[in-house]
Amino acid sequence: MAEVLVYVDHVDGAVRKPTLELLTLARRLGDPVALALGAGAENTAGVLAEHGAVKVLTSDAPEYADFLVVPKVDALQAAHELVSPVAVLVPSSAEGKEIAARLAVRIESGIITDAVDLEAGTEGPVATQAAFAASFTTKSRITKGTPVITVKPNSAPVEAAPAAGAVEALAVSFSDTATGTKVLSRTPRESTGRPELTEAAIVVSGGRGVNGAENFAIIEALADSLGAAVGASRAAVDAGWYPHSNQVGQTGKSVSPQLYIANGISGAIQHRAGMQTSKTIVAVNKDAEAPIFDLVDYGIVGDLFQVVPQLTDEVNTRKG
Amino acid sequence: MSLRIVVCVKYVPDATGDRHFADDLTVDRDDVDGLLSELDEYAVEQALQIADEADDAEITVLTVGGEDAKDALRKALSMGADKAVHVEDDDLHGSDVMATSLVLAKAVEKTGYDLVICGMASTDGTMAVLPAILAERLNIPQVTLLSEVKVEDGTVTGRRDGDSASEQLQASLPALVSVTDQSGEARYPSFKGIMAAKKKPVESLDLEDLELEAGEVGLAGSWTQVDSATQRPARTAGTIVKDEGEGGKQLAEYLASQKFI
Ligand SMILES: Cc1cc2nc3c(=O)[nH]c(=O)nc-3n(C[C@H](O)[C@H](O)[C@H](O)COP(=O)(O)OP(=O)(O)OC[C@H]3O[C@@H](n4cnc5c(N)ncnc54)[C@H](O)[C@@H]3O)c2cc1C
Ligand SMILES: Cc1cc2nc3c(=O)[nH]c(=O)nc-3n(C[C@H](O)[C@H](O)[C@H](O)COP(=O)(O)OP(=O)(O)OC[C@H]3O[C@@H](n4cnc5c(N)ncnc54)[C@H](O)[C@@H]3O)c2cc1C
Numbered sequence: 001m002a003e004v005l006v007y008v009d010h011v012d013g014a015v016r017k018p019t020l021e022l023l024t025l026a027r028r029l030g031d032p033v034a035l036a037l038g039a040g041a042e043n044t045a046g047v048l049a050e051h052g053a054v055k056v057l058t059s060d061a062p063e064y065a066d067f068l069v070v071p072k073v074d075a076l077q078a079a080h081e082l083v084s085p086v087a088v089l090v091p092s093s094a095e096g097k098e099i100a101a102r103l104a105v106r107i108e109s110g111i112i113t114d115a116v117d118l119e120a121g122t123e124g125p126v127a128t129q130a131a132f133a134a135s136f137t138t139k140s141r142i143t144k145g146t147p148v149i150t151v152k153p154n155s156a157p158v159e160a161a162p163a164a165g166a167v168e169a170l171a172v173s174f175s176d177t178a179t180g181t182k183v184l185s186r187t188p189r190e191s192t193g194r195p196e197l198t199e200a201a202i203v204v205s206g207g208r209g210v211n212g213a214e215n216f217a218i219i220e221a222l223a224d225s226l227g228a229a230v231g232a233s234r235a236a237v238d239a240g241w242y243p244h245s246n247q248v249g250q251t252g253k254s255v256s257p258q259l260y261i262a263n264g265i266s267g268a269i270q271h272r273a274g275m276q277t278s279k280t281i282v283a284v285n286k287d288a289e290a291p292i293f294d295l296v297d298y299g300i301v302g303d304l305f306q307v308v309p310q311l312t313d314e315v316n317t318r319k320g
Numbered sequence: 321m322s323l324r325i326v327v328c329v330k331y332v333p334d335a336t337g338d339r340h341f342a343d344d345l346t347v348d349r350d351d352v353d354g355l356l357s358e359l360d361e362y363a364v365e366q367a368l369q370i371a372d373e374a375d376d377a378e379i380t381v382l383t384v385g386g387e388d389a390k391d392a393l394r395k396a397l398s399m400g401a402d403k404a405v406h407v408e409d410d411d412l413h414g415s416d417v418m419a420t421s422l423v424l425a426k427a428v429e430k431t432g433y434d435l436v437i438c439g440m441a442s443t444d445g446t447m448a449v450l451p452a453i454l455a456e457r458l459n460i461p462q463v464t465l466l467s468e469v470k471v472e473d474g475t476v477t478g479r480r481d482g483d484s485a486s487e488q489l490q491a492s493l494p495a496l497v498s499v500t501d502q503s504g505e506a507r508y509p510s511f512k513g514i515m516a517a518k519k520k521p522v523e524s525l526d527l528e529d530l531e532l533e534a535g536e537v538g539l540a541g542s543w544t545q546v547d548s549a550t551q552r553p554a555r556t557a558g559t560i561v562k563d564e565g566e567g568g569k570q571l572a573e574y575l576a577s578q579k580f581i
Contacts (some may be wrong), residue, residue, distance in 0.1 A: 011484065068461075068464065068487075068489055069452065070461075070462070089378070091482055094465055094482060094483065095482065097447070097448055097449050097452075098462070101450075101453050102456040103453075104418070105421075107542075109543065110416065110418060111418070113448070113449055114446075120543075127545070132335075132340070135551065136340070136341065136549050137424060138546050138550055140544055140547060140549065141544070143544065177331055177409070177459060180492075181491045181495075183488070184488040184490050185488045186486070191485070200579065226580065244467075245481065245483070250441065250443065251359065251441075251501045259578075259580050270335070280578060281555075282571065284567075284571070288560070288562070293558075295558075296558040296560070297555070297559070298558055298559050299559070299560040300563050300568075300570070300571055301560060301561070301563060302563025303550050303563070306568070307567040308562055310567065310568025311567075311568035311572050313568070314569050315570035315572055315575070315581055319581065
């Protein structure tokens with residue numbers, strides 16, 4: 001059967017959920033062959049095999065951490081040569097997209113980014129994308145080369161599908177440009193213990209209406225009662241109330257959870273661009289005319305300082 | 321020696337307008353007002369700041385787009401860029417990112433550069449991959465998605481705030497940089513800037529000038545094909561309740577009914 005190359009996003013061997021979703025989509029097109037790079041690459045094999053990887057290619061070298069993007073492109077290109085896949089799938093993270101992009105140039109292939117669904121077609125994989133702040137849905141194909149497609153988190157279910165997952169070391173020779181951009185230092189982001197924003201099933205967000213950094217405690221308390229991630233609008237981020245890494249929207253994270261709760265957020269087009277594909281949308285806003293109410297499944301016109309703590313108490317009580 | 325900066329800017333349909341696709345499934349650019357992609361204003365701003373720090377620098381703004389795209393160049397010139405290059409050709413219609421980047425690479429090479437600066441993403445296609453592709457085509461280092469950038473003694477350094485870490489990056493010139501909207505608010509053009517922009521040179525290039533064939537660009541030269549574009553149905557009107565003191569409880573009831581609690 002045809003093979004599909006899947007780029008693995010992992011942290012020291014712990015595979016992140018979007019990669020497991022990619023394996024689900026990959027199986028619609030052929031047999032998934034996974035590529036894991038860097039420290040802990042071999043430790044990814046178990047979980048990848050459980051989710052359908054017939055083979056796991058691994059490579060570890062200091063270059064992957066010491067230089068930006070290009071060494072990983074060299075490895076993906078080597079894997080592409082070895083496997084001759086019918087498609088290359090990469091998670092739609094900022095780095096994932098750049099890796100996919102440079103690979104596409106090298107193998108003279110078209111690229112589709114931020115697919116939200118993927119199916120096999122008679123002329124190759126058909127990707128669904130959300131365009132113009134998710135107000136349009138498009139279906140596209142790649143007409144030249146090996147389709148290179150990046151896929152957004154939460155685009156497919158994670159499904160067990162045990163396969164061999166035979167580990168094989170991949171030989172990679174680094175290109176002249178591999179060492180072009182040095183990583184001088186890296187400061188890991190502190191973990192909050194909450195779910196990853198882009199992967200979370202529920203996201204609770206706060207905007208300008210939260211009115212102060214200290215008040216974000218109200219938003220966090222609701223998030224914790226629901227086991228949710230915390231998001232913020234750009235207005236809240238620009239005011240310094242919450243970190244930019246939690247920004248939802250065009251220039252922040254794009255999220256697609258089962259449930260999105262917007263508190264004190266008006267619903268500007270750039271914010272909608274990052275959350276409009278959420279399955280269920282709820283908003284609390286004191287202005288009945290706020291555009292966010294055009295999107296909601298359920299909205300409360302009211303003061304978030306009243307509504308949100310009451311909701312949190314009620315959730316905690318019901319959980320008992 | 322002069323530092324030659326080329327800033328790539330895109331002319332895009334206004335996001336607050338009614339954006340849609342034309343019959344050939346390309347973006348309808350006639351029905352909606354266009355403007356300089358707001359995220360590219362940050363690229364122009366960083367170019368201006370880098371030029372201010374350099375002994376001698378020249379900023380060229382470059383766009384690939386139709387006749388109207390000159391507006392984007394004028395805006396960038398009125399902010400303070402020195403000159404502009406406009407690549408315009410009927411055969412460019414419908415170019416995907418591979419075709420667009422090919423044209424940009426040729427135009428950047430023809431213009432001459434030490435540093436190429438891009439925005440983090442366009443506000444229409446929002447792929448955020450053109451900078452990496454352009455760097456690959458030009459065979460120069462990419463120092464992308466920077467929230468802080470500095471150019472000194474032939475090297476560029478910058479901070480990239482990623483998903484799991486914040487990184488300090490460095491590369492030697494020539495290099496390609498892309499900047500985020502965290503890099504610093506873009507300046508407004510002054511009246512003087514707007515008047516001065518009218519006299520600044522805008523060079524027009526077509527495919528022949530760039531030694532490209534029609535078949536290498538546009539719909540013909542694109543490696544992706546859009547088969548359908550459908551407007552998402554408006555969400556069915558949701559339930560909206562005014563808080564009379566029990567709003568939080570009502571919301572909890574709703575969340576429970578949807579099995580979220
Ligand atoms: C290029 C560009 C990129 C952008 N990228 C993003 C992005 O990624 N993400 C993003 O979010 N924005 C982005 N923006 C900004 C966007 O245009 C809006 O300015 C922003 O989303 C507004 O945030 P907000 O809804 O929190 O604030 P506002 O629009 O000021 O809305 C605040 C809301 O809170 C309500 N409110 C106030 N007090 C209370 C209360 N006590 N109880 C209940 N409700 C209350 C008000 O009624 C109002 O509706 C971008 C803009 C540009 C130009
Ligand atoms: C809704 C939509 C979906 C699309 N999907 C795809 C797809 O899946 N695959 C594909 O190959 N193409 C796609 N395209 C086409 C693609 O957007 C264009 O080819 C485009 O010029 C490059 O991508 P981008 O605008 O998304 O740029 P991004 O990668 O988001 O732009 C980053 C930066 O590149 C520079 N830049 C981009 N375009 C230009 C330009 N014309 N002139 C000067 N500088 C520029 C700017 O500095 C910009 O800030 C899509 C377009 C639209 C409108």
